[in-house]
Amino acid sequence: MRTFYRQKLLRSIAVQEIWRFSGGPKYPLYCKAMRILAREGKSATKARRTVCWQRLEMLHHCLPNQYRDPDYLYLLLSREQAKS
Numbered sequence: 001m002r003t004f005y006r007q008k009l010l011r012s013i014a015v016q017e018i019w020r021f022s023g024g025p026k027y028p029l030y031c032k033a034m035r036i037l038a039r040e041g042k043s044a045t046k047a048r049r050t051v052c053w054q055r056l057e058m059l060h061h062c063l064p065n066q067y068r069d070p071d072y073l074y075l076l077l078s079r080e081q082a083k084s
Helices: 002-022 027-039 044-048 051-062 070-083
Strands: none
Touching: 027 044, 027 051, 027 070, 044 070, 051 070
């Protein structure tokens, strides 16, 4: 039971750090940057080295029910680009 509360506390602290560091999670902005990378045809390995990927990964790690995994997001966006 203690580990559950400890994990919850650590997540809360991590979310606060994200909030403070970035001025609030700018999820739509990071998604837009990811969309631009997919539109430009960047590979997933190149996209993984970007700041937006790291921030999306951090948000997903802290709040997985609220934010999507960047791998999944990139896959959706690249499929969307392939269709059009």
